[in-house]
Amino acid sequence: MLRFFSNRPVFLLSLASSLSLISVAQVTPHKSPLLPLSESILMRIPADYRAEAQAKIKQTEEIQQQAEKMPDNELVATILHVLGDMPSESTFLLDRLEKEPSAALRIDVIRGLEKHWQGGQDISALEHHASSDPDVTVSIAAAEMLKEARIDSLNRLLNARLGSAVAAGDIHSAGLVLDEQKLLQQTRYGIGFPSFMRMPPPLFSVAPADKPIRVLAFGDFGTGSAAQKQTAAAMVAYHKTHPFDFGLTLGDNFYARGMNSPDDPRWQTQWEQLYSPMHIPFYAVLGNHDWSGADSPAAEVLYSAKSQSWHMPAPYYTFTAGSVQFFAFDTPAVDEAELKWLDEELGKSTAQWKIVYGHYHIYSATRGDNKELIARLLPILKKHNVDVYLNGHDHNLQELKPEGSVHFFVSGGGGAGLYEMNPYDRSVFRQKVNGFTVLEADSKTLAICFIGTDGSELYRRTLTK
Known part of the structure; x- marks a missing residue:
């Protein structure tokens, strides 16, 4: 929900x-x-x-x-x-x-x-x-x-209908009920977001197909806290010796209820001043906090026209870079239309590596299993042999056990208050620290690294084909 x-x-x-x-x-x-x-x-x-x-x-x-x-x-x-x-x-x-x-x-x-x-x-x-x-x-x-x-x-009535659909194994009907519940929530909190702004652009490219790439990724950061500034400074320092081609944000870009407008002064203090010194483009997705402000989703899309570093053409979209195709996915407001889009775009992809990134976890040692995304999103990822699902939401760094071809990583250490983790049989790596993720890909290997605020490598996983 x-x-x-x-x-x-x-x-x-x-x-x-x-x-x-x-x-x-x-x-x-x-x-x-x-x-x-x-x-x-x-x-x-x-x-x-x-x-x-x-x-x-x-x-x-x-x-x-x-x-x-x-x-x-x-x-x-x-x-x-x-x-x-x-x-x-x-x-x-x-x-x-x-x-x-x-x-x-x-x-x-x-x-x-x-x-x-x-x-x-x-x-x-x-x-x-x-x-x-x-x-x-x-x-x-x-x-x-x-x-x-x-x-x-009304949601309690729909929950009863949702329960009967789930019990019958009718995932399509369950999805329709969840979509209606999300519309009710948007009404409840006065979220204004025109439907045409949800339409993704056609596939685009940000780096030549034969180019090895290095990508920065992080989520859960826009607080203005000392931890955000320290983590951002660590990214800038790392970039000087290991240059990034571009970056990804994993949602909860701005607390507590996103941005008020494309002219909100926090765009300067909590974004431009901290991340623009790297002089790279960032391709962002929305988190639940970004969806919590009435005008924030629209503000974050529209700010793309005002910034050289911030890019969010729509809440979900896809692009290629080197040997990778990236799929930006809007997990807090996922609906049947977005799932259909992802299924079709993954089906058309010829990329060597497929990475889907969004805000909510599928698996996590903080919150456990996300039953909605396990039922609605994970089958699509497995069907199309996605290599990596990368998310924020939980304020720590984690790798979880893969399922089929899909490897799961949590990178929510961008600067918001850190979260504890619970005993969880899917844990491979876990650390309650601020930090960020580095993705390095060429035609044969894809490496996922966690980097601490002192610039040290905390963990590395390398996939090969």
Whole structure:
């Protein structure tokens, strides 16, 4: 299913990681001890909510130190979200919603109870505030939450239909249901992306067929963090002694909800200043964070016309370089049309090597098996003897056991916070570090290398034909 983020404060994903949001983040919990909220945090929480927060919420010292740096309004909204994710706190928050004199706090409570509304609980309180709250901003917030709750209700109906299709082995029908669910999610989060912008261009070439190539690849980077800058600097340094012909991005190009427009100032600070010094073109794909902003998918496609280094002609497309044909695949919004396109383009390919790259994993020691892509994408990769499937999404570096001709690599160490990995029988190599991938190909060999931020080679796999 298409995984968008909600209207939650971005910091909530960290603060609540050891609470109810662990199922969303799908990351191994922090091993540091969980502590009661500090007095300095508690004193910034409104008095009517302080005792509940003190009794119910615990977090690591590191996360609490980050929370202390948040503005008061963001901290309070985050605390109410954490409480709202606890079923035992729903009654308390619903009672506060009716008594709360502050419009801003009523909005925070409405949003904090998101999980309660999503669960199909009584939404009469939302309907009341949407129609009758004395503050129009609260009415609008309630109406937005009603929209999300009703879309969630439709998704539950479709999930039942999806289950029957899967049980019957009807992959085509299951795919159609998933496509409809993704459209509902785009409606839910206001994603505006014209259908004509999804149309891929014809096959194009970026390097002569007889040229050996060296390619940079990385995902999960656009945070503006020190880790992103350090990893980017390592790429630039590596390029000086081992020149790249071009690069690939593997999605989650910009956090937390992509880019606002082709003129967003972060294009300079989080892209051009860090990666353009290599003077190579990059061929990008979208991640779930890129899909999370209403205008971000269109902004990332349209920015191609403004940059010498950034290229995204469509969310999915294919091109050749040397002995390789690359297939950029839009995994967060995959639908039947895109799968049909990939099947046809792979069938026409005469390249010595075929590499498909996208954001979501098929296999990973962080999140395990991706059942949707195993059912819908993997059969196409195996049918056409694809050599490599390369993805981001999990913030680490991994190789997984091959399946048929298909070798699986995760390269999500571009600068976002790193993820733990779990015991997993498909693991071949795994390391929780920032870093990037280098692909080297000629007519006989294809090498996949992981490089650390100090420029050292962490791992190498060489395929031959």
